[in-house]
Amino acid sequence: MLVSPEIVAAGTAATFLGYSTWQVAETFWESWRHSNEARQRRLEHASQAAAKIEQARIEGVLKSPYNAATGWRQMVIAETVDESSDCRSFYLVDAAGEVLPTFIPGQHLLIQLPVDKHGRKPLRCYSLSDAPDPRYYRLTIKRVPVTKADIDRTKNGLSDYLHAGLREGDSVLVKGPQGHFHVDPNFKGPLVLMALGIGITPMISMLRWSLQTHPGREVYLFFQVRNSEQHPFATVLNKWRAERSEVKVTTFYSRPEAHELKGIHFDETGRFDVTRLSPFLPSARSKYYLCGPNEWMMDFEKQLIIAGVQAEDVAWESFGGETPAAVSASQAAPNPDSVAPLHSTVSFKRTEKSAVWNQEHKSLLDLAEANDIAVESGCRSGVCGACVVKKLCGKVKYTKSPSVPVAEGDILTCISQPDGDLEIDA
Numbered sequence: 001m002l003v004s005p006e007i008v009a010a011g012t013a014a015t016f017l018g019y020s021t022w023q024v025a026e027t028f029w030e031s032w033r034h035s036n037e038a039r040q041r042r043l044e045h046a047s048q049a050a051a052k053i054e055q056a057r058i059e060g061v062l063k064s065p066y067n068a069a070t071g072w073r074q075m076v077i078a079e080t081v082d083e084s085s086d087c088r089s090f091y092l093v094d095a096a097g098e099v100l101p102t103f104i105p106g107q108h109l110l111i112q113l114p115v116d117k118h119g120r121k122p123l124r125c126y127s128l129s130d131a132p133d134p135r136y137y138r139l140t141i142k143r144v145p146v147t148k149a150d151i152d153r154t155k156n157g158l159s160d161y162l163h164a165g166l167r168e169g170d171s172v173l174v175k176g177p178q179g180h181f182h183v184d185p186n187f188k189g190p191l192v193l194m195a196l197g198i199g200i201t202p203m204i205s206m207l208r209w210s211l212q213t214h215p216g217r218e219v220y221l222f223f224q225v226r227n228s229e230q231h232p233f234a235t236v237l238n239k240w241r242a243e244r245s246e247v248k249v250t251t252f253y254s255r256p257e258a259h260e261l262k263g264i265h266f267d268e269t270g271r272f273d274v275t276r277l278s279p280f281l282p283s284a285r286s287k288y289y290l291c292g293p294n295e296w297m298m299d300f301e302k303q304l305i306i307a308g309v310q311a312e313d314v315a316w317e318s319f320g321g322e323t324p325a326a327v328s329a330s331q332a333a334p335n336p337d338s339v340a341p342l343h344s345t346v347s348f349k350r351t352e353k354s355a356v357w358n359q360e361h362k363s364l365l366d367l368a369e370a371n372d373i374a375v376e377s378g379c380r381s382g383v384c385g386a387c388v389v390k391k392l393c394g395k396v397k398y399t400k401s402p403s404v405p406v407a408e409g410d411i412l413t414c415i416s417q418p419d420g421d422l423e424i425d426a
Helices: 005-016 021-063 065-070 158-165 197-213 234-243 274-280 294-306 324-331 364-370
Strands: 072-082 087-094 108-112 123-127 137-142 171-178 191-196 219-225 247-253 287-291 314-316 344-348 353-357 388-393 396-398 410-412 416-418 422-424
Touching (some): 197 287, 344 364, 353 364
Parallel strands (some): 191 287, 344 422
Antiparallel strands (some): 072 171, 388 410
16 A cells, blocks of 8 residues: 555654554554545445436336337346457347347447436447347447547547446447348348448448358458557457358458568558459459448449449448438439428427528538537438437428338438428427
């Protein structure tokens, strides 16, 4: 135990006053022990109180008629595993021990965390990173550090919170699995998986599923990361490649360290494009799946089509950005009938606020947030359905087709605009 200079000085003075060194040490030890025990009791009490509040919140949300109808589930973090310096896997099990619904590899979960001080519910979509298993779901999340203390976690900083704030035994609210980006379960030919960074997560799910359900089917994985420090799943990928001849993994390091060796840590250096990959690609018709930054996916899809791949054989994932359909729509000539009026009044019934719509806002969600009105959101691109609200009066127009079913009278605020004056339940 380290002793501060102040304690040493006090002990020396006490010795001069007639106390033995042992008596002084024992006195300070007892004082420190009692103080530390009291501190531990306060921390334990605070932790128990926080756990009770969180459990009450989760139970309240699950008992809500709206959330019961939309399928939220309480799950417990059974285990966490660090996959790289910045990626961590969270193994989730049902809080009541129930068997979990299956999913199609490539689909995602929607995670909800406690309401922040602004009254907003942080939600985010994360791809499932393992093959379907009725016992657990696995999410692998890359930590993106944040520097601002007062950050709006509905838009960013959620991964930082998940890494720093969640431990084994903690509960989260989960919705899903869902999503239209997934492997084609009826296709029997080769799979070509292309991922940058954390885009590997749905690819790991597809690859493990294929090994389990279609042994012998060739799967090509092209994976680009910075170096071995940021190389999640390196061990399991190398194991599959060594043990299963149908697995073809090619890893690119964009910035390898001096000690990292080609042929051991990685296969190629730099960044890959279709020209570099053409010698490795299968000649038979294949399904291509892309996951990475939006600009890269859009460009790579174009490269593949130019190289002769059919557009229907290419699929890619997008959270918080545009999907291929939206990109095509945005590049087409604008249709005057689909453009929202320049000025409309949008009334938010529950918050008793109104706001004037203009073309500076991309969506109703954008308008709500600009006026400090809390509306749930996740993917922000019409994929997850988290931003659904009731339309009470008026009409809306979508900037793209929703990727999830929308009930009669509901709207997705992240991809909708008012078509005249509008009232919504938000």
